[in-house]
Amino acid sequence: MADEESPPAPEEPTEKPGDHAEDGLDLARALTRASARSTPVRKPRKKGGGARPAPGRSSGAHPDERDPQPLDTTVGRIVADHGWDLNLRVQGVFARWAEIVGPEIAAHTTPESFADGRLVVRTDSTAWATQLRLLAPSVVRRLNEDLGHGTVTVIEILGPHGPSWKRGSRSVRDGRGPRDTYG
Template identity: 45%
Template sequence: MSTPNDDDQRPGPAKRGPDLARDALNAARAQSAARKKTAAQNPQANPKGRRAGSAASLQRRRWSGSGPDARDPAPLGATMKRWLGDVGAGADLTKATVLGRWAEIVGPDIADHCEPVSLVDGELVLRAESTTWATVLRGMAPQIVARINKEVGHGSVLRVRAQGPSSPSWRFGPRHVSGRGPRDTYG
């Protein structure tokens, strides 16, 4: 007998570029909100036990010069890049940008025959519609990396790994025992 909750647990269709980008952006926002909440609950203590705004916590500079200083004005782009690095959302925003703008970045010719699956540690995994297209994508990997880095930012993608279409897997769960699997139970 089926309950209403059984339908909620069935896997839906595989998510594509814009849906993956939206999920990555929502995860980055949730992670940032959790980090801010944790920081508000546990303010960092001053290592010397002084109040943050007290005159005793300010260190006197021994010299002043005309060279660059941390107090100098900085371009907005550099400030935003440093802020994104501190918050830890830079990788998530890069992932959301690449997955969301995939067809726009690589063009319709390539986007019609493959889709991005993941972007982790600079490695972009593409799933091609056929093994032939996977081979073509492996040959075009340097051009694809250059085009993405030109559009999104230098160093966003370091390498591309192309996969062919996947066949159904009989492997479920994190543990696996080698052997014939379900084939020995048929007939």
């Protein structure tokens, strides 16, 4: 085995810039080094997820924005980005209405809408509307404990819907129905 010659080492670049070794490996190495130094790291895109790694860059041992994220973190970020936080909390109050006001009041009242600090609540009778008007300050206080101070400023309490006299066999065009029964 001592008779075999080892392959010749690639020639070093000569002093002339246009001269290269016949196999071209020195030119390939020089181009690779130059492109690695000049390739910038890409910044994260605004929409569509994390950043793409630059050539030659891979994810390390520590988590970064390109790794899979937990669903609650992702949904929380979407809610915060779109400003849906207050709306979701208010809808949560609507879903937990019986917990907040108690089962007896919840059986006779229904929250209908919330806008600009005004909560609209519908009752099933005028007696419950009067009762809820008396309890309004404590209900506002309890709602603000859940939603944040000053979120609910006024509760608008509506009585029951009266029957419509617009249709039926005894309706009269432009008639308003009986006025002495539902007042």
